[in-house]
Amino acid sequence: MQYQEIIHRCFRCGYCKFTSDYTDFNCPTYRKFRFETFSPGGRMWLIRAWLNNEIENSERFQEILFSCATCANCVEHCVFTFRDDLVNIFIAAREELVNNGIIPPSVRDYLKNISISGNAYKQPAEERGKWAQGTAARPYDGQEYLFYIGDVGSYDERGKKIAKAVTNVFVKAGLSFGILADKELCDGNEVKTLGEAGLFQSLAKQNISLFKGLGVQKIITLDPHAMNAFKKFYPQLGGIFEVFHYSELIAQLIHSGALRFNEYSIKVTYHDPCYLGRHNGQYEAPRTILKAIPGLEFIEMDQHGENAFCCGGGGGNFFTDILGGGSEAPNRIRIRQALQTGAEAVAVACPQCAKMLDDGIKAEQLEGKLQVLDVAEIVVSALA
Amino acid sequence: MCKPIGLILDTRQYLHIGLMQKISYLDTRKENIMPTLQFDEKLCETCPTGACLVKCKYIDLDKEQAKAEMIKISRGEDSVVFDACVTCYACEEYCKRGNHPFYLITERREEKGLLTAPRAITRQWINIGEPQGRYKLGKIGKKVLSLGFVPEFLDMVSGKLFEDIMPSFVFGQEFFCNVVYIHFANTSIVKQRLPMIMENFRELGVDEVVCLHDECYGSFSHLAPAYGIEVPFRPIHYFDFLYERLQQLNDQIKPLNIKVAYQRPCSSRLSSNKHNRVKQIMELIGAELVEREYQDENALCCGGIYAMLYGYDFANDVQEKNINDMLKNGAQYCVFNCPACQNTLGEKVAKRGIRPIHIIDLCKMAIGDKPLPED
Amino acid sequence: MKNITHSLAEIVGPEYVSTAAEDRYFYGREPGLMPPHAPDYIVLPKSTDEVQQIVALANRENIPVVPMGAGLSLTGLVIPLKGGIVVDMKRMNRILEVNEIARYALVEGGTSQGALKSYLEKHHPRLRHSIPDAPPTATIAANVSIHGQGRLTQQYGFNSDLVSGLEVVTGAGDICRIGSCAFSGNWFSKGAPLPDLSGLFLGWFGATGIVTKVAVKLYPRKKLRDVEIFVTDRTDLVPEIVYEITHTEMAEDILVFSQPKPMIFKDNHHVSFYITGDTDEELEFKRKMIWHALDRYIKSKDGGFMGIPPIMKPVLLESPQRSASRLADVKKGGGFEYSGPIVMIEKYPECVQKLQDLASKYDLAYSGMVRVIDCGHAAMFAFAFAFNRADKNMIERTRKALEEVSHFVLDIGGLYWKPTVDEQRLAIRNMDPNTWKLMEMIKANLDPQGIMNPGNWEVD
16 A cells, blocks of 8 residues: 555554644544544554554445545644655555445445446436526636636535525626536536545546647636546546636625625624635635625634635535534534624535534524534625 | 865754764864964064954953964963953954964963863854754855855845846855864864865865855965965955845845944954955945944954853943944944854844844845835 | 343443454554453443443453553553453543633543643643653553553653542442542542542552542643753763752653764763743743753863753753654564653662663663652653564563663662562562552452452462
8 A cells, every 4th residue: 555654654643633832632533433443543553553463344344434524733743754645555555445345235326326327316407507507607618717617516506506606706706717517527626535446547538638638738626526626536537727716706706896795794604615615725715705894704723724624525524424414414514603603604615624614504503593604705796 | 175066955863852862073183284373483482462362352461462472372381361351352453463362362272271262152052053964065166155064044145136146046054164172272183174175175176155144255265375275266255245145136226224333243354354344335325334432453253152151240231342342322223244143142232222233134135125114 | 252242231231332343453452562462342431320230240250440541551451451441531531620720620531632731721821731752642541540640740750640539430330539529529530538449440550440430639830841961971960860859849751861863962971950940030040040050060071961952952841752653663564662660869880781781682772761759769761662563573572671771770679660470479479468468458459359450469
């Protein structure tokens, strides 16, 4: 297994579980399950034990490995020099399990759906562009930016709303962009994090070929997960593009004066998506956007920025739900944290976070008291 | 000994608390003629001023007494100077006859076993300066920046000031100028290591070395020649480099309109002809170098060494005098040349309301490479 | 087996009980050198009530019980030597009360050091607790249970001395309040002026009961903090240097260290001390007093204050010091182990010599770290070796070196700190027989069935 030579270096000290100032545990699976085995240190020691044949691949082992939300809190807080590889190690272990063919059914199903339908929803490709109906989005045909939507934004009800909102903002600002609609393929980020390296490569190559064929140079993604794949993994497969998250563009458009706002009086807190924040170092743009809206009162949660608490959707959990629910499910914990700020809305910049937190509000029975709004949706509401 | 191996991107500091494998010190020194100090007793005998010890702040001697003590020192006899000298290096500058009074005092002290510093401090510095094989080499050209082994410089060599010379740089104990040991009455280590350093530079095949540390320049232009150690390159003081570069970037300079005091390091006494560049650079960047009591030949050192060697009061006294002098004359900034001075005095001046800044950073501010402070 | 699992599930809820192989693997070992032994059950209680029910069940079924915090003793104290139920206390992690004027904090049995530190910084910035340099996941209760030491130990004693009250579930299954809390809701004393019962639980590693609540004394937290390092090459002077510093009553933590790498530390002995103050004046005064106290060593060239490189200072000023954990990766092997006996400071030269001899004999990377306790009444001398977990030979050599340390400790009249079971047995064999008789009596009465962390504080 890749990284096998460094696994034994974990000291199981537990720094990986915490925030920077040790206020609270910040590893989503540890918060929920509370067994040490569900912490990064637990995974490291168990992976080593498994590779040394001291334990077997069991349902529990798979649960432990596949529940990891790959939120990178451990990468952020581990005190050792190998911390940058922690999430990679967990993914490498998943790859081993996938190669052996012994994985949880929900993981298998997700991979099968991608394999067969090219998306996670078992929906026909022809339906993929339907979200854009009623918007002024045009097919990509050499515009400055390709606006890449992704599975969630294309097929999920909540995601589609966000895709529409971003589109509306871009159109209002006169941005030159196009979409792929039914030509679009899954970006493969979750396929990779779930350990199906082969399928990922295949998807990536198809996408790269498609983008290159169309002469794409700049890509804006709706979903930070897609941005992550395009930025981190596509280049070594020959896909070198300038990749942006839509929040970067909106912030730029505000700065250049292309967007004007009315007063929009609302108390908002912001949830940093793991794949925008910790994984890709982008914390400022969404905040810039929110703070640019007159009348909007911005409040930070205690655990924000590099210390943001994951919604629990990463690592494939959004589709496989191995992390599961319950009162200590990460999305519910995060909603409770948002509620504590006194905010009326928790802003997100990722369609997966949006859905996870929406579900969290329902589970906490806070409908009417708190709502999830994508940054783009807030912008649309405030647009002059 | 050191092969250019391209830009090492490792920026982890070596000074962390932790364990490493035991490394045995390999003495790879070639057989060399032992360097000898070029001192001429006759120059002292015929000296018209005795300036070295007459001007010395830490001892009170007249011309005849001064000459007499230097002769005693030369002849290996006892002298009141051994007790009084605090290793400020100033007499190397006071002596206009190039006869190296301070180097001589240091030689004799070592011969007599007269320690200046606590043994453990000397030992620590000898260990710190030992080549570790953990040097960094950039893309070495004919002209190279030497960072000594001052980690602070690694971040400083960025921006417009250095864009023409970077990434041609060296960093590491393998390029350490070794001057500091004369504070500790130890010239043996200088004689042992400095030739090796010269070898390292020779192997790199460089023609010019821009010394970012004042000490390095002092070592290569003053100390090495005083010991007959061949320097196989032309040393350039970074003040000269900065001055030239600022002139090239003249149209980008926005005058800073600030009042600054300059902290002159001890090593500057070994390169007194470069000291005047400070005023010229300040003029270029629109900073007024305040006139004060403890400036130029009358400058006070930072006191960092004094603290190690003599304890709290002596160092504190010198530092208070120095900082009061800066304040009295309206300095808003204290400009540093030497990182060691800055580490020693930076916080102290800041507490008294004066902003500490390295001269390179000040120049960066003037050309817009570094933001001005908020207020 | 199934019945017990079911019973435990009834107590804590099914999602907080496990008999899975993975959990039994993990909870049966720890990052030090002690050999593993798997438990049968792992359970995560949320309340004192649940803990009591677990102990009651264990008594009924005669199953061993091992309470644990973060499992960071490194001497195997929570490895369940006879299997049974590992009680992971960390779900009980609330901070229950902070009394600002009386300066104490009341926390649960699984509350972490980090959580308390953070809470105080945010809500009571003029108060601090004695935090050890263990990773912040270490729990307060476990740390006092093993007589840990922290930043305030030089001034005020072992962290266990700073306890001001306990709530425990005894091995017999009774919930007991220890100290002033037995009388009222005030947790300001662990015993005095009445019989001090805290000694029945502190230092027993859970062998007499489980701590479900602990109150710790808090002390003033000043706005400014700085560190100085006095360097000497003479080990024989270290005890008197420490004496002089402690005489000033101006220092916070005093740590003496000696290690061959990095080069800045080679060959010397470093007496580091911390000073605090609310103003520059206060801080500078303390600095001056301590510098003056050591003047004669500077004059005689026997020692001096080193300049601390700017990148080193923030590392030294961290609490807890992350560099302490990084010791584990020195051999790129995720392991370090140390024996940290409590000795009289005058033993420093002997200890350091022994450390160097062992490192040489067994070819090990080492670090000697001493924390001064209680104005110099004692010191913790850590013989620390870093090892590579994947290198069996290195593990064996490290074990042997530490075994020699165990015997050396007795020779110099030291006391084992968080002793391994082997060291516990050595201690039992070497202590006054009547002292051991007393310990046996206490153990027998508080844990009649012998289910509490069995194997510990027992004769073979």
